[in-house]
Every structure is written in C-alpha cells, then in structure tokens.
Amino acid sequence: MVDRIGLSPEASRAEDGLGSLEKSAATTEEHQRQNIIRFKVTHVLLTVLLLWLTAVHVVGILFFAKGFLLTRLVLDNRSECGVLPDGQPSQISNGCWHPKTFDRAVILIIDALRYDFTIPSRRVFEQPPQKYYLDNLPLLHETAVSHPDHAILLPFIADPPTSTLQRLKGLTTGTLPTFIDIGSNFAGTAIEEDNIVSQLKNAGKTIVHLGDDTWHSLFPGYFDPNMTHSYDSFNVWDLHTVDNGVIEHIMPLLDQSPQQWDVIFGHFLGVDHAGHRFGPDHPAMAEKLRQMNDVLQEIMHKLDDDTLLVVMGDHGMDTKGDHGGESDEEVEAALWMYSKQPRFGKAETAVLLPPATAKERPVGQIDLVSTLSILLGLPIPFNNLGKPIAEAFTGPGSPDWKTLARVDRLAQSQIARYQEHYSRSRDLGLDDNAYRDQRTYLALSVESAADGRWEDAHHAYVNWHNEVISMYRRLWANFNVEDMICGITISGLALGFVFFFSRLSMGDKASAAPGLLRSAGLGTVVGAAIGSALGFLTPSSFSFLPGLVFGGTICGVIAATVWSFRHRLTTQSYLPSLWGWMALVFCLTQSAGFASNSYTIHEDTILLFFLTTFGILSLISSLRQASTADRVLGTYQSVLFILLTRLASFSRLCREEQMPGCRSTFYASSNSSTSAPWQLLIPYSVALLLPEIIKAFYQGTASYAGSAGFWIGFSFRIGLLLVAAYWTIDVADNGGWLMERLSPTTLKTINITLARSALAIAVPVGIGTFVWAKPCINISISEPRPAADNSGKPPRPQLTIYGYANVYGSRYLLMIPMLVLSVALLLPPVGQFSIAICTWQILCLLEILDTNGLTISSRGSSSVGPIILALLGSYHFFKTGHQATLASIQWNSAFVPLRTIQYPWSPLLVVLNTFGAQIICAAAVPLTVIWKRPTGKAGLRGLWNDVLNACLAHALYYATIQLATTMWAGHLRRHLMLYRVFMPRYLMACAVLLIVDMVLVVAALAGVRVVGLSVGEVFGY
Structure with missing residues (x-):
C-alpha cells in the first residue's frame, strides 16, 4: 500500500505534488489564524475539564x-508525678510512682x-549458613548469657x-499504631500526646539527641541545643555519616x-541503610554490625553504676533489606538492657519458645515506655498500653x-x-x-496480692493485659462509615459520568466542553x-467545610451528567463491538x-493473561484482514506483542505471600537490593x-526525517549509554571493584x-526538541516531465512528501523517548x-x-487502545520491581542524581521510579488515535474530539480500579x-489514578x- 511508505491515499492521488499544497494556498491567512485560535481555546477548555475531573477524584478519595x-x-490528658493513676497522692520520695532504679x-x-x-x-541453625549478617554483633548475647543479672536480651516485637x-x-508513647501514621514517615509531625520524652522534660531532665533527625520533627524544642546533633535520615546510600556523627559526639558526653x-x-542508621542498599547478606552489613559491636563495647566501659544502657x-x-510490612523478619527487632550493677534477673515464667527457634520469650515494643518510666522514676505516660518488662x-x-x-x-x-477516659470520649460499641x-x-490479681501470692498476682495482671491489648487490636480502627459512603458515592458518580460522556455520548465533545463546564460550574455553586x-x-x-465540598462535588457531577444526557445522548441502541466487550470484561x-486477597x-499473573488474550485475539483478527500488507504486518506485530509480554514476565519481584512458589529475578538475589554483574x-x-527499534517504526511510514534522526538516533542513544555507565559504576561501587583506585x-x-x-x-534537550521540532517529513522533488495531454503547458516538477501518512x-512520538x-x-x-519492552x-x-x-476513533473501537495501554502500564509496574506493598518502594531512586533530599525533586x-510505566503509557494515549491518522479527518477540532475520547477511556480504566479497590x-x-x-492496593489505586x-x-x-x-503551521490546517 502507498501509505506504508509515507504517502496517504489523498497524497498518492496528487502525483504532481500539489495535493495539500493547493489546499494550503487556497486557505486564507485569516481562516488559518481563526483555526489556530479555536485550537488553542479548545485545548484550554479540555484541560479545565480534565482538571475538574481530577478535583472530583481527589474529593472522593479524601472523603473515603x-x-x-x-x-x-x-487524649490530651497527662500523667502527673505526684498523683497515682488511682487518684491518690504519691508518697514516693525517690521517684514519682515507684522508687527509681537509675539516675541516667x-x-x-x-x-x-x-x-x-x-x-x-x-542457636538458629543446626548447620549455620555463611550469612554476612550472622555472628558479627556477639556482645549483646554474650553479656546476657554470662551476666544475666547485668544484661537482658529479648526479641522486641514491633x-x-x-x-x-x-x-x-x-x-515513646506506648500506644498501638494506626495505618494512616505511615503516610508521614518522612515528614513527621510533632507528638502532642503524653510521652516519655515530655515526661523527662517536665521532670527537669537534660535530654540530648544524636543521629536521625526524625526525632526533631517529633519532639521540637525538647533537646538541649548545645549537645544535640542531628543528621539527615533519608539518604539510604550513605552508610556512615550518621553513625560516625553519633560516635563522634557521644563519647565526649560519656x-x-x-x-x-x-x-x-x-x-544509628548505618545498619538500616546497608539493608536498603545491599540487603542483609552483604559484606557492608557485616562491617556495620562489627562497628556497632565495637561502639557498644566502648560505651559499656564508660558507664557509671547509676546509668542504664x-x-x-x-x-x-x-x-532484601526493606521494611514497612508485617513479616516475621520485619517485626522482630532486638532489645538489650545493661547495667553495671546487678539489677536484672530471669523470671521463671519467661517461657522459652520451641527449641527450633532458639529464641527467648518476645516482648512488645509498647512495653518499653512503662519499663523505662518506672526505672527512671517517672510517671507512666497517660496513653501507654504496655506492661513492664x-x-x-x-x-x-x-x-x-x-x-x-x-x-x-x-x-x-x-x-x-x-x-x-477513652470510653467516655469515644464509644467502642462494646457491651x-x-x-x-x-x-x-483483675479480681484474681487483687485477691492474690491481698493474700501475698505475688507470683499469682503477676500472672493475673499479665492475663488482664493480654485481654486489653487483644480488645484494642480488634477494635481500634473506628471506621466512619458515613464518610466512607460519601467518598464511594463521589467516586461512583464520577465514574458514571466518565463512562457516559466518553462511551455513550455522540457528537463533537470538544465543542461540547464549554456548555458542559458551565453546567458543572453552576451545579457546583448551587x-x-x-x-x-x-x-x-x-x-x-x-x-x-465538608458539607460545602461534598454538596458542590455531588451537584457538579450530577449537573454535568444531566447536561450530557440532554444534549449529547445517542438515540440509537448501542452494543459494543467484540473489542469493546473484551475491554469491558477485562x-x-x-x-x-x-x-480476593x-x-x-x-x-x-492476571494482567499477563489479559495481555496475552488481547494478543491472541489481535492475531486472529489480523489473519482475517483483506489486505495482504495489513494481514502480514498485523500478524507479525501481534505475535511480537505476545512474545514480548511473555519475555517481560521473567522480571519478577516476589511478595512475601507468594513464597516459596515464586523466585525473584529483579535483583542480584532474593536477599539483595542490588544488581548482579x-x-x-x-x-x-x-x-x-531500543533506538533502532523506534527508528524501524518511523521508517515504516518514511517518517525518520527532520528532528527524529537527531533525537532518536543520537541524543536518545547517548542518554541511554550514560544510564548504562551510571549503573556500571553503581554495581562496581557495590561490589568493591574499584575500591583500591577510587574512593x-x-x-x-x-x-x-x-x-x-x-x-x-531527557528533560531540557528532549522538551526543546519536542516543542520546537518540525513535522517528521521529507520532501523529494523529481525532474519535470512533459504534460500527458500535449496541451503545450510547461512541464511541472514531481513532488513527493515522505512521512505524510503519519x-x-x-511528531507526537518524539515525547516518549524523553520519558523512557x-x-x-x-x-x-x-x-x-x-x-x-x-x-x-x-x-x-x-x-x-x-x-x-481500530486507530480511527469510533463508538465501538476507540476504547481498545487506551484500555490495553492501561493494562500495559499496570503490568510493567510489577515488572519494574514493584508490588502493591510499601516495602517495595525503591527509595534509593531519590538519590540517583542528588546527594541529599531536595524538595520537591526527591519525591x-x-x-517517577514507582509509576514510570503508567506514566509512559498514559502519555502514549493520544497515539492510539493519531498514529497514521489522515491529516484531513475533521480538521483540528476532530483531532481534539478523538484525543479526548481516548484520554477519558484511559482514565475510565483506572477510575474503575480505584472504585473497586475502595469498595x-x-x-x-x-x-x-x-x-x-487490601489497604496497600487501595492506596496504590488512588495514587495511580491521580498521577x-x-x-x-x-x-x-x-x-x-x-x-x-x-x-498546522506546515500544512495550513
């Protein structure tokens, strides 16, 4: 076919080269100027329309x-030193509620x-494996075993x-967590409730902080400014700065x-950063653990008899060295307490776990607050739920x-x-x-204490505490169902509007935008x-405020839907094509x-099945095409699409729940967060x-001309080579290949x-090329030939425009390499x-x-391309080393081009690292309607109508997923x-939709x- 080499059917009929040029000459300058103005105005209106839809999505997400x-x-209540929890005055002179054991x-x-x-x-393995994280911090266990009255070592469960x-x-508060707090993990807000740091401050103690600067976000103004030294906590590439700073300043204080x-x-942050960067099984981890062992040994010798360590x-x-979830490896930390004087002991009730685990009985992290408060002679913070160790x-x-x-x-x-107090403030709904x-x-504990059976009293208190904690763990999340229903209602109405407006409305949506926005604006105000x-x-x-926002959003969406129904609804019955049914079923x-969890x-795996199914259906459809060129090209691309989908499946990062039936291939090993050589x-x-592959698609329509050669063949390739060099040095640094030559x-x-x-x-050169490049066409002028009708007219040159068909x-495809x-x-x-891939x-x-x-937009087919692009983006989200879990976030990407955190660039x-696949696929959505698009089809306004249809269809998929995960x-x-x-997947769906x-x-x-x-500037549209 002629259009396969760059000539559209319209252009192929204009062998004398006049075609579009005559049309351009016939178009007056004023008419062209009006077209350009209308084109720009339409862009602004459609931008406002999508921004309004984004705002509706934001409101629905926030309400839920x-x-x-x-x-x-x-609760704002605070414990007081002179008043016991039962309201009686404290008679203790050497402490608050109980005589203190330590001064510092x-x-x-x-x-x-x-x-x-x-x-x-x-103690863990019958035949210990060669793991770098093993046997490098022996001090804690050795002192706990050899001097149990001086030191205790216990599993510390988070x-x-x-x-x-x-x-x-x-x-610091002794309270149970709620999931929402994790959202501010790197931008902590001050803790206002009663806590052990504030109790120390109220007692007139001088408090010093060294290390992770998160403490200063939580406790601003609590620490002595002359002795306190904080360091940036987020740079996971830096293993030593924070640790060395703590060591440098703590020794003179001791x-x-x-x-x-x-x-x-x-x-100290070095162990955590070594885990994030290399994983636990790496020489860097062994080095950090040995450093901690030496530091702790030196600190032990500097302590006096009245100081608790x-x-x-x-x-x-x-x-892999990550955390954020609830696997055993993530929640099981260590707790070691040491005193130079013999003040500790073993309770006979401290039952050992099965011998195979070789672990002492675990204690909860919430138990630390009450333990430290009593040991230091402080009142237990009011909101504490932990028991003494x-x-x-x-x-x-x-x-x-x-x-x-x-x-x-x-x-x-x-x-x-x-x-x-909590029951009076909030009804838990318990009988x-x-x-x-x-x-x-509680009655048993009181009875036992009265009879002097102190061991039985202790057991009864432990059982009472277990019941309390179990109750709060079951019932702590007091969901506000009304707000959740409001959020689901807003998201559902927005989804309904997008589906109706994009799939069931007839006519030119670009010209409908002004009326639609006026209706939505009026409804929002009312x-x-x-x-x-x-x-x-x-x-x-x-x-x-919630009433204003909820009412405005609901009425605005309803008004927009009603306007669409009155002005744009088709009167004909409509059933999707096979492709439409396929997208709907997906x-x-x-x-x-x-x-289902x-x-x-x-x-x-489900996305792999969907994409493979599409590839098979497109293969069958391509084999049925009448044109030989279409049949061959469609079959080849369908087979290639299926093979590439399968090839991408070999990149895998397994969730904990998928083990042991899953083997991660994304990193060097399942125990590492680095790349294999x-x-x-x-x-x-x-x-x-990759540049050659993109070039081949350009050459398919003779479009590899103009800026395409410079941007794809040269700039894009050089950029990818720089990326390759970057990761080469990164692997060399992680592996210590250049340790002797370069620091x-x-x-x-x-x-x-x-x-x-x-x-x-990628950014300035790529954006500059995309914005100022001319269309990717090439014009060839051949020698003139005599007129065929012997009319005596002078011969005219033959003019061919290569790349005109696409x-x-x-021209638009120049954007994609920049994002890639x-x-x-x-x-x-x-x-x-x-x-x-x-x-x-x-x-x-x-x-x-x-x-x-299926490229040219029509009511049964235009949704296929955008929906498959959405499936591709979701599929490659998983193939780029991500999962719908917090632990899979690759935080180190914030430091690829930066040394420290810089807002807003680091986030x-x-x-971009996490949602890069979805971003690339979303940016490619217009290509589903403009790839090989005839230039004369409905002009520039028709272009906007088809692009808007494709964008709404793409957003429709993500809005459907977001509503489903929310519900x-x-x-x-x-x-x-x-x-x-379920909650991580819901959070991911909300984030992806907005992005x-x-x-x-x-x-x-x-x-x-x-x-x-x-x-339009070149061809005068």
Whole structure:
C-alpha cells in the first residue's frame, strides 16, 4: 500500500505534488489564524475539564480516606508525678510512682536491628549458613548469657506497619499504631500526646539527641541545643555519616564528670541503610554490625553504676533489606538492657519458645515506655498500653515477685484510667460481656496480692493485659462509615459520568466542553450553597467545610451528567463491538477480583493473561484482514506483542505471600537490593537496540526525517549509554571493584555527573526538541516531465512528501523517548529491560490498532487502545520491581542524581521510579488515535474530539480500579489481610489514578497541542 511508505491515499492521488499544497494556498491567512485560535481555546477548555475531573477524584478519595484511614483518638490528658493513676497522692520520695532504679540513661536505637543479628548462628541453625549478617554483633548475647543479672536480651516485637516514624511514636508513647501514621514517615509531625520524652522534660531532665533527625520533627524544642546533633535520615546510600556523627559526639558526653546530661537518645542508621542498599547478606552489613559491636563495647566501659544502657532495633528487615510490612523478619527487632550493677534477673515464667527457634520469650515494643518510666522514676505516660518488662524488675537471684506485681499494678491502674477516659470520649460499641474476662483477671490479681501470692498476682495482671491489648487490636480502627459512603458515592458518580460522556455520548465533545463546564460550574455553586447551609443547620451531621465540598462535588457531577444526557445522548441502541466487550470484561473481572486477597497478590499473573488474550485475539483478527500488507504486518506485530509480554514476565519481584512458589529475578538475589554483574548487559543492550527499534517504526511510514534522526538516533542513544555507565559504576561501587583506585566519594561524584547528564538530555534537550521540532517529513522533488495531454503547458516538477501518512503520530512520538530515558535512569538494569519492552509493546500496539482499523476513533473501537495501554502500564509496574506493598518502594531512586533530599525533586524522582510505566503509557494515549491518522479527518477540532475520547477511556480504566479497590477495602475493613493486602492496593489505586489524571493533562493534551500547531503551521490546517 502507498501509505506504508509515507504517502496517504489523498497524497498518492496528487502525483504532481500539489495535493495539500493547493489546499494550503487556497486557505486564507485569516481562516488559518481563526483555526489556530479555536485550537488553542479548545485545548484550554479540555484541560479545565480534565482538571475538574481530577478535583472530583481527589474529593472522593479524601472523603473515603477520612472515614477509612482514621487515626486513633488522642487524649490530651497527662500523667502527673505526684498523683497515682488511682487518684491518690504519691508518697514516693525517690521517684514519682515507684522508687527509681537509675539516675541516667543512654538509649540507643540501631535502626533495623533484627533479633537474629544479635544471637549466635548456632542457636538458629543446626548447620549455620555463611550469612554476612550472622555472628558479627556477639556482645549483646554474650553479656546476657554470662551476666544475666547485668544484661537482658529479648526479641522486641514491633507493631506493623514497620516504618521508622511509626515505630518511634510507639516507642515513646506506648500506644498501638494506626495505618494512616505511615503516610508521614518522612515528614513527621510533632507528638502532642503524653510521652516519655515530655515526661523527662517536665521532670527537669537534660535530654540530648544524636543521629536521625526524625526525632526533631517529633519532639521540637525538647533537646538541649548545645549537645544535640542531628543528621539527615533519608539518604539510604550513605552508610556512615550518621553513625560516625553519633560516635563522634557521644563519647565526649560519656567522659564528662560530672555528667551534664540525664538522658541521651542516640539513633544509628548505618545498619538500616546497608539493608536498603545491599540487603542483609552483604559484606557492608557485616562491617556495620562489627562497628556497632565495637561502639557498644566502648560505651559499656564508660558507664557509671547509676546509668542504664538500652540498645534496641525499631524494626527488622526482610530478605532484601526493606521494611514497612508485617513479616516475621520485619517485626522482630532486638532489645538489650545493661547495667553495671546487678539489677536484672530471669523470671521463671519467661517461657522459652520451641527449641527450633532458639529464641527467648518476645516482648512488645509498647512495653518499653512503662519499663523505662518506672526505672527512671517517672510517671507512666497517660496513653501507654504496655506492661513492664518482667526481667527488669525481678532482680538478681530469686525473682522478686512482690516488686514485679507492684509495678504491674501501677501499669494496670494507668491503663484502666486510660480506658475509662477513652470510653467516655469515644464509644467502642462494646457491651459488658466484652469486659468480662478483664474483670475476672483483675479480681484474681487483687485477691492474690491481698493474700501475698505475688507470683499469682503477676500472672493475673499479665492475663488482664493480654485481654486489653487483644480488645484494642480488634477494635481500634473506628471506621466512619458515613464518610466512607460519601467518598464511594463521589467516586461512583464520577465514574458514571466518565463512562457516559466518553462511551455513550455522540457528537463533537470538544465543542461540547464549554456548555458542559458551565453546567458543572453552576451545579457546583448551587451544591456548595446547599451543603454549607446543611452544615450550619445540622452541625451534628455535617460540618461547614465538608458539607460545602461534598454538596458542590455531588451537584457538579450530577449537573454535568444531566447536561450530557440532554444534549449529547445517542438515540440509537448501542452494543459494543467484540473489542469493546473484551475491554469491558477485562475491567470488570479485574475489579471483581480485588475482593480476593489471593487474586490481589497474584495481580501480575492476571494482567499477563489479559495481555496475552488481547494478543491472541489481535492475531486472529489480523489473519482475517483483506489486505495482504495489513494481514502480514498485523500478524507479525501481534505475535511480537505476545512474545514480548511473555519475555517481560521473567522480571519478577516476589511478595512475601507468594513464597516459596515464586523466585525473584529483579535483583542480584532474593536477599539483595542490588544488581548482579551480568545484568549490566541489559542497559548496554537497551542503548544499542531500543533506538533502532523506534527508528524501524518511523521508517515504516518514511517518517525518520527532520528532528527524529537527531533525537532518536543520537541524543536518545547517548542518554541511554550514560544510564548504562551510571549503573556500571553503581554495581562496581557495590561490589568493591574499584575500591583500591577510587574512593566512594569520587565514585558518587562521577555517578551524579552521569545521572545529571542523562537527565539534561531527557528533560531540557528532549522538551526543546519536542516543542520546537518540525513535522517528521521529507520532501523529494523529481525532474519535470512533459504534460500527458500535449496541451503545450510547461512541464511541472514531481513532488513527493515522505512521512505524510503519519505526520501526527511520528511528531507526537518524539515525547516518549524523553520519558523512557528519565524512567530508565531511575530503575536498576532489569527495570530498564522492562521499560524497553513496554516501549516496544506500545509501538506494536499502535500497528495492531492501525492494521485492524481500530486507530480511527469510533463508538465501538476507540476504547481498545487506551484500555490495553492501561493494562500495559499496570503490568510493567510489577515488572519494574514493584508490588502493591510499601516495602517495595525503591527509595534509593531519590538519590540517583542528588546527594541529599531536595524538595520537591526527591519525591518526584520516587514517583517517577514507582509509576514510570503508567506514566509512559498514559502519555502514549493520544497515539492510539493519531498514529497514521489522515491529516484531513475533521480538521483540528476532530483531532481534539478523538484525543479526548481516548484520554477519558484511559482514565475510565483506572477510575474503575480505584472504585473497586475502595469498595472492597471498605467492605473488608475487618478482614485479617486488610493492612497487608487490601489497604496497600487501595492506596496504590488512588495514587495511580491521580498521577494518570495529571499526566493526561500535562503530557497528553499539551503534547497534542504542540503537535497540532506544528503540523498546522506546515500544512495550513
């Protein structure tokens, strides 16, 4: 066919080269100017329309989150030193509620100190494997075994989610966590409720902090400014700065005589960063653990008799060195307490777990607050729910059950007081039967204490505490069902509007935008007035601001839908084509599947099946095409699409729930977060092949001309080579290949230079090329030939325009390499492999749509391309080393081109790394209607109509997934797997929907505007 070499059917009939040129000459300059003005105005209106739709999505998400992601009710009450929990005045002179055991304390947090890092490997394994994290921190276990009256070592169980900020809140307040707190893991807000740091401050103690600067976000103004030194906590590439800073400043403080401080909080980050960067099984981890062992040994010798030393991990880490979830490796940290004087002991009730585990009985992290408060002579913070750790109060020799029972009684009285106040502030919906067991154990403890049976009293207090904690764990999440229903209603109405307007409305949507926006604006104003009035009249049901926002949003969406129904609804019956039914089935079945945790866990496999199914159907359809060229090209691209989908499936990062039936291939091993040396072949192969692949698709329509050659053949290739060089040096640095020749600082400087150079090519050069490039066409003028009719007219030259058949698509495609290069830089080599395949599949999809007559928008077919692009984006999200879990976030991507955190660039880099596949696919949506688009089809206004249809269809898929995950998360809010499976998937769906909405506005619509004006300037449309 002629259009396969760059000539459209219209152009092929104009052999004398006049074709479009005569049309351009006939078009007056004023008419062209009016067309351009209308084109720009339409772009602005459609941008406003999509931004309004994005705002509706935001409001729906926020309303549901307001009811679903509730934080617990924080009580403002505070414990007082002179008043016991039962209201009686305290008679203790050497302390508040109980005589203090220590005058000072050194509290050290070794971030991500997993329990098995601290015990001999022979206690865990019959034949210890060669693991770098084993047997490098022997000090804690050796002292606990050889001097049990001086030191205790216990598993320290964190409450998930295991993020640092969340754990610090639990370690200082003694409260159970709520999931929403993890959202501020790197931007913590001050803790206002009663906590042990504020109690130290109220007692007039001098508090020093060294290390992780998260503490200063939580406790601003609490620490002595002259002795405190904080360091940036987020740079996971830096293993030594924070640790060396803590060591540098803590030793002089310990040497002071007399000490000018009362409590030192030191927070080491090297172990955590080594885990994030290399995984636990790496020489860097062994080095950090040995360093901690030496530091702790030196600190031990510097302590005096009245100082308590506490060493703990705030959480553990999984096999890749990450954390945030609730696997055993993530929640099981270590706790070690040491005193130079014999003040500790073993309680006979400290039951050992099965011998195979070789672990002491675990204690909860919430137990630390009450333990430290009593040991230091402080009142227990009001909101604390933890019980004292028995080994800290039984004393050396025979267990001192009386002292232990008394401190148990203090903690029980405080928790009971908290329960009373909390129940008055918020009804938990519990009847008296829910407290029956608590009353039974409490009566037993009182009776036993009265009879002098202190051991029995202790057991009864422990059982009472277990009942209380179990109750709060079951019922702490007090969901606001009304707000959740409001959020679901808004999201559902928005989904209905998008479906109706994009799939069931006839006519030119671009020309309908002004009327639609006026209707939506009027409805929003009226609804906001009604909602705010209800907020004033019924404040118990609606407050002013939520009522205003809810009313305005609901009425605005309803008004827009009614306007569409009155003006644009087709009067003909409409049934989707086979392709439309396929897209509908894909969306609905995937949405229904999110009700199952196993379906959600294996979502990547489901997407593989969907994409393969599409490839098979397109293969069958291509084989039925009448044109030989279409049949051959469609068959080839369909087979290639299927093979590439399958090839991408070899990139895999397994969830914990998929083990042991899944084997991760994304990193060097399942125990590492770095790349294997052989994987360096991937980025160089991508740099060599991907530009050639894109070039081949350009050459298919003779469009490899103009800026395409410079941008794709040269700039894009150079950028990919810089990316390959960056990851080569990164692997060399991680493997220590250049340790003797170049310092880590020099390697980091080289890498930052390479990364910034690649970004310079991707962003300023890429944007400049895309904005100012001319259409990718080439004009050939042949020698004149005599007139065929012997009319005597002078011969005219033959003019051929190569690339004319794909002038829109080839021009727009210049945007995609810019995004691919940016995303590839932030991904490890296997991630680049996936992104390269994704790019190739997008091009294959465009050819499949064209050869099967699905590129040109029509009511049965235009949704296929955008929906398959959405499936591709979701599929390659998993193939680029991500999962719908917090632990899979690749935080180190924030430091690829940066040394420190820089807002807003660091978060943007993490977003680009995480959702890069969805961003690329969303930016490619206009290509589904402009690839090989005839230039005369309905002019520029028709171009806007078809692009808007495609964008709405793409957003429709993500809005469907978001609504489905929202509804299932709300319905399954009491499910055992809520925090592990359903809530992370819901959060991911919300984030992806909003990101895709913005990409459609910032990239898709803006890109079409640039392309339309560029083509119109040349051809005079």
